[in-house]
Amino acid sequence: MEKTILGLDIGGTKIEAAIFINGRVSTRARIPTKRELGHQSVIERIKDHIIKTLASVGKTLNDCQGIGVGLPGTIDPLTSVMINGNSEIFINRNFSQDLKSILNSNIEVRCANDANLFALAEVHRGAGLKFQEETGLSPSQQIGVGIILGTGNGGGLIINGEAYIGRHGGGAEVGHHVLYQNGRPCYCGRLGCAEQYLCGPSIEASYKEQTGESLMATEVFKKSSEEAITIQKQYQKDLIEFLTNLCTLFDPDYFVLGGGISTIDKIYEGLEEKLWSQVFVKGTRPKVYQHQIGDSAGVLGAAMLFKEHMN
Ligand SMILES: [Zn+2]
Incomplete structure (x- = not known):
């Protein structure tokens, strides 16, 4: 069976989505974060971006085994709440719950700190190989x-x-x-x-x-x-x-x-x-x-939160 994971990298200035099929990147697309517009607007635009990026490779959410997300802050591993970070709109929020609710889906969403994901991707597929x-x-x-x-x-x-x-x-x-x-x-x-x-x-x-x-x-x-x-x-x-x-x-x-x-x-x-x-x-x-992977390390690291589907 084809395994599809969506990786999302949410930065202070841009949001990147990438689709990984059987561990290989199929497509990537970016939008500006526009965090000045506030949380609701940003999360709605993330939803549109997810749907469009999936559609660009002929997929829907139902084809997806999970969404991995890199966030610019500290994520409490027990509650999934972002405790601290320089993008205030996500602080004290549970991003995976917010995303599932706006997507109106039960898809599994796993979040982690973006720098940890960058490091994870580079160690396994970039600098670590060098x-x-x-x-x-x-x-x-x-x-x-x-x-x-x-x-x-x-x-x-x-x-x-x-x-x-x-x-x-x-x-x-x-x-x-x-x-x-x-x-x-x-x-x-x-x-x-x-x-x-x-x-x-x-x-x-x-x-x-x-x-x-x-x-x-x-x-x-x-x-x-x-x-x-x-x-x-x-x-x-x-x-x-x-x-x-x-x-x-x-x-x-x-x-x-x-x-x-x-x-x-x-x-x-x-x-x-x-x-x-x-x-x-x-x-x-x-x-x-x-960096060896280039600017796609964030989305790759995010997708690697579902490493069971990335081979
Ligand atoms: Zn400080």
Whole structure:
């Protein structure tokens, strides 16, 4: 029997849906999130997007074994409620219940943190395979850390092939450890969280502060003005501090970076050597990979929540 899983990746700016048939992607399609329109509007548009994406490959909900969803926040594994995150419209809501109710369907919906899903997809089908080529260790023998550098800054820790989510779903929420005491305010209530220095909007804010101009983060990295170079260097320094802290906590085989900022080649220049020079366990050389799967890792990870149907 043909096995059909729908993967949904819900980000701060875009929502992607993909259909996987027998574990292989059949189609992918994106819409803007438009979270400013509020929860009801977003969830209705998600419903339309699901129906249309299924229809584009001649399927309906009834053909589907399940919907896997990546959400930009901490998902309580017991209640499925999103406890925290930078997309307020989903906080304190049970997304799987909301989705089933608007779809008027009993289809099984499994939700997880998007950074965990990115990490899961990369370890099993992306960076993990590259690491396997280099070392002979299979994904189920690896410790990999996925880091999203995008609208926000999330992390996923994969140990021996499985995501470590902690007791309440907040394991490896690495964007909220403090890099600068009394630093920039974070929506989580603390000051100086890593997210406030490593996400795209933080680069844009720094550039605006320095020059008065608004510029996309990726564009800031293309500029060679004194202000831009200072911001680029500071960004890499902050990223190395951040990764070094994570080495102290997790001692991983490798990091894999995803999200818009991870596509900027400049951030990788000399990055590993600098990291290796300051890790606590001297002589260890954790690799830092750019994402290998591309921007479809989120939907793939979401579909992998139904791994029993992904072979
Ligand atoms: Zn924070």
